[in-house]
Amino acid sequence: MLSKESAAIVRDTLPVVGARLDEIAARFYGRMFAERPELLDGLFNRGNQLSGEQRRALAGSIAAFAGALLANPDERPDALLSRIAHKHTAVGVTDDQYVIVHKYLFGAIAEVLGDAVTPEVAAAWDEVYWLMAGALIAIEGRLYTEAGARGGRTWRIWRVVERREETADVMSLVLRPVSDEPVPPARPGQYVSVRVRMPDGVHQLRQYSLSGDGADGLRRITVKRVRGGDVPQGEVSTLLHATAAVGDELTLSAPFGDISLEDGTAPLVLVSAGIGDTPIAAMLHHLAGTGDTRRVLVLHADRSAADHALRDEMERLTDALPRAERIFWYEEGGDARSGWMDLDDVEIPEGAVVYMCGSVPFMRGVRGELIKAGVAPRDIHYEVFGSDLWLGAA
Template sequence: MLSTESAPVIRATLPAVGAAIEEITALFYRKLFEAHPELLRDLFNRGNQANGEQRKALAGSIAAFAGMLLERPDSRPDAMLARIANKHASLGITSDQYKVVHTHLFAAIAEVLGDAVTPEVASAWDEVYWLMANALIAAEARLYQEAGAAEGEVWRTMRVAGRTQETADTVSLVLRSEDGSPAGPFRPGQYVSVQVELPDGARQIRQYSLSAAPGGTDWRITVKQVQGAGTPEGEVSSWLHREAKAGDLLTVSMPFGDLVLPDGDGPLLLASAGIGCTPMLAMLGHLAETGSTRPVQVVHADRTPADHAHLTELQELVQALPKAALERWYEQPGDAAPQARAGLVDVDALELPAGVTAYLCGPLPFMRAVREGLLRRGVSASAVHYEVFGPDLWLGQN
C-alpha cells in the first residue's frame, strides 16, 4: 500500500511518467548495459532488446503496478507479480540485482524528466519501485525455497537423451539428468529455462514448456524455430535445432511457472495455438495418467495440420480421457483434416459448461481474442489464465 504522502504525488505525476515511460526504459537499458555488459550477453534476451519488447514490458509493468496501487490500494496485482517472479526465478535472478536496476532506472527517470523530478516526486516513485521490487523478491524467495535451491542457484547440466522432428520447424528434445537419475518433479504446465553458448560467446537463455506429463525419468521440451535465424530473435531456437543432438549436454533450470493444472474435478478449457500446445500436453498427460474423469475441452489453432506439433499424441491423450473433447481450427485445413474447422477459433461456437476454468497459451493476438470471447460469454476474469513466453506485453490481466 502506498503511503498517504506518496499517493497524491503518484496520482499527479503518473500521466507524465506514463507518457515518458518508454523513453525512460530505453535510456535505462542503455545505461544498465553500458555499466554491466555481461547482463545483455548472458542474462537478458537479446532478441527482445533488439525488437523493443522488453522495454515495453518493463514500462507496462511499472505503469500497471503504480495504477493498481492507486485504484486498489488494499490489494496487490498478484497475478502479474507471480508471472514476473516465476520468470525471474527461472533465470536465477537475485535480490542484489534489484539494487542495480534501481540505480540505473532512477538515473534514467531523472535525466528524462529533468526538473520535474523534485525530491518529493523522487521519493514517491522510489516507494513504488521498492513496493514492487520487495514483493517480487519475497515471491522469488518462496519459489527458490519450494525448489530447494539457494537464491539464484537454479541451473543444472542435463543430457539430451532423444530428439524427434515433430514438424518441419519443430523439434522435441528429451532431457535426462547427467547421472541418469530421475529428472525431478514439476507441475503440469510449468517450463524450464535453457541456456546455450552461442558462437560469439554469449550465453543466451530462453524458456520452454515441459511438454510431457511429470512422473517419468526424463523431461521433454518442444522447440519451434523462430523465424529470423540470423537475428537475435531466433538465435537460441536455431542453435537448438542445428546443434542439440542425442548425447549432448545442455544447461537447464529447475521448473517454474504459474500456469499450472489446478486440483479438483471442475471443468477445464485448454486453448492453445501453435507451439502453445506444449503446456497443454503436460496437463492432458497428467490427467490421463491419473485417471481423471473431469470434463476437459481442448481447443487448438494452427496454420495447417502439418504445422500442428504432437497432433497424434494430442488426439491419443484426448481419447484416453472419458470426458474430453478436441476441437481444431486450421487456417488452411486442406483434405488432411476434414473434421477440423477453417479459420480462427470462434469462442461463440464452443460449448462452455458452468464453472469452467480456462488455460490459454499461444500468440498474444490469439489469447486476447479468446479471453475477450470468454469474458463476453460470462466466464469470470479470475477463471481465465494464460502463459506468455518472452516479455509479458499483457501485464495487469488475470
C-alpha cells in the same frame, strides 16, 4: 502500502512518467549494459532487447504496479507480482540485482524527465520501486526455496536422450538429469529456462514449456525455430535446431511458472494456438496419467495440420480421457474447421476453468468470447512469453 503523501504525487505524475516509460526504459538499458556488460551474459534476452520487448515489459510492469497501488491501496497486486517473480526465478535473478537496476533506472528517469523530477517526486517513485522490489524478493526467495535453490542457483545439467522432429520448424528434446541428485518436481503447464553458449561466447537464456515428463525422471521440451521476419530470428531456437543431438548436455533451470493445472472437479477447457500447445500437452499427459474423469474440451488453432506440432499426441491423449473432446481449427482447412478459432457454435461447459497459451492477440480475442459464453474472468488462466502488455487488463 504506499504512503498517502507518495500516493498523491504518484497519482499526479503517473500520466507524465507513464507516457515516457518506454524512453526511460531505453535509456536505462543502454546505460546499464554499457557500464555492466556482464549482465548481458546469461541474464537478459538479446532478441528482446533488439525488438524492444524487454523495454515494453519493464515499462508495462512498473505502470501496472503503480496503477494497482493507486486503485487498491490496501491490496497487493499478487497476480502481477507472481508472474514477474516466476519469470525472474527462471533466469536466476538475485537480490543484489535489484540494487543495480534501481541505480540505472532512477538515473534514466532523472535524465529523461529533467527538472520535473523534484526530490519529492523522486522519493515517491523510489517508494513505488522498493515496494515492488521488496515484494518480488520475498516471493522469489520462497520460489527458490521450493526449487531447492539458493542464491538463484537453479541450474542443473541434463542429457539429450532423444530428438524428435515434430514439424518442419518444431522439434522435441527428451532429457534426463546427468546427476543422481533429486530434481524439483514439475507441475503440468510450467516452463524451464535453457542456458546455452552462443558462437560469440555469450550465454543466452530462453524459456520453453515442459511438454511432457515421466516418472522415470525424463523431461521434454518442444522448441519452435523462430525464423525472423516481423521479429528478430531466434538465436537460441536456431542454435538448438542446428546442433542439439542425442548425447549432448544442456543446462536447465528448475521448473517455474504460476500457471499450472490445478486438481479439482470443474470442467476444463484447454485452449492453444501454434506452439502454445506445449503446456496443454503436458496438462493432457497429467490428466490421462491420473485417469481424470472431468469433462475436458481441447481447442487448438494452427496454420495447417502439417504445422500442428504434437497433433497426434493431443488426439491420443484426448481419446484416452473418458469425457474429453477436441476441436481443431486450421487456416488452410483440411481435416479440421477452417479459419480462425471461432467459439460461436462451441458449447462451453458451465462452470469451466480455462487454461490458455498462445499469442497475446489470439488469447485476447478468445478470452472475450469465453467471457461472452459465461466463463468467469477469474477462471481464465493464461501463459504468455515475452512482453506481457495484456497483464493488468485480465
